[in-house]
Amino acid sequence: MQVSMTVNGRQRSDDVEPRLLLAHYLRDVVGLKATNIGCDTTSCGACTVIVDGLSVKSCTLLAAQAEGARVTTLEGLAGPDGELHPMQRAFREEHGLQCGFCTPGMVLAAIGVLADNPDPSDREVREGLEGNLCRCTGYHNIVRAVQSAARSGPAAGQVPQGPEAAR
């Protein structure tokens, strides 16, 4: 069946099987490999992407359910000249990653946390990220990164919209 959606600002239309999951669509059809598949059981959050402004686990969504939606993956965050999104910058500066496997999902879920609450407490960040697991268990630095991003201004809780967003 035909599915149409905007991925990182670019309009796409693809012929896919109804059972194709959004995570596989993004990785295998669109070719964006930042979206990781960890548990494949809606538990770990590694596959988190943003659909119409809200974080979702793309291993538990059919590509067809994103019909007409705006989808943002990690690749859609940096500016056209490679300038990092404030959340990416904060993760780098605060050492919010070790192996990096959970990071794309963490960064996108963290943007969602700030979209909901621009000035979260330590506990609110932890609760906001409860759907994301880090097997390197670097949670302290992740929380620090999210709070540092929050202090950097409102852009840390926003997803770039423009078609210029890098593929």
Add this chain to the structure above:
Amino acid sequence: MIPGPFELVRATSVDEAVAALVEHGDDAKILAGGHSLLPLMKLRLAMPGVLVDIGGIPGMSYVRVEGDEVAIGAGTRHHELEKDAVAAAEVPILPCTAGQVGDPQVRHRGTIGGTVAHGDPASDLPTALLALGGDVVVQGPDGRRTVPLTEFFLGFFETALAEDEVIVEIRVPRTGSAGWAYEKFTRRANDWPIVAVAAVGHRTGGVGGPYGVALANMAGSVVRATATEEALARGASIAEAAALADEGTNPSADMHADQEYRRHLARLLTRRALERAAAA
């Protein structure tokens, strides 16, 4: 993991969804948020040949006051209910409970109609809804009918919903400033309840007795704590009434808790819930 193959029907109205269910019979299933159904399909525990996607039907997500009741559209997502101002003022137990379902990503997708239709004995919103009392409005080939929540949850993943029916709305009494509490016991932050208890004061004594009390994960379905409710109606103290909370239940045993521990939790959480509700 990939679900088995199926045909996807995108319904644009409830009539269309019902027609698709009638056409395909027991081979078809409704797809709402997909956060119970897709995990089952990925494990091949469910293999419907046809999915009827109701996610694109306009106007299925709302919370509004209608007389003495609050009407909630079946397509209302947990996160929408969690943030809803009308719900916060009129039935505050619902946004609070919705905010405890799973994690933010799950709440961004899961719907109230989906969790009610699924009939999981451990589910949060059905427990709060059962304590409130009220009705499930369903639409089938012969039109709409209303099923009281107290008659909706029949057993393990079994509800009063027929195969060709779609839940369109949930209606609950407005509780306003009456006391309430939702006590959910989990071992990990974003988990399902090991046991949970919902207690709601009824302004008019609606369902008999001053409080509606319901339990999650204490039987094949979510259940009312009838003995507790009756004791309260007779004027028993909270401690006396809570000590009866597990009467008539049949909890399961699993790696999280054996039966006796679940019974203990039901009594303890009922007392806490009633004390909080009474203090509010």
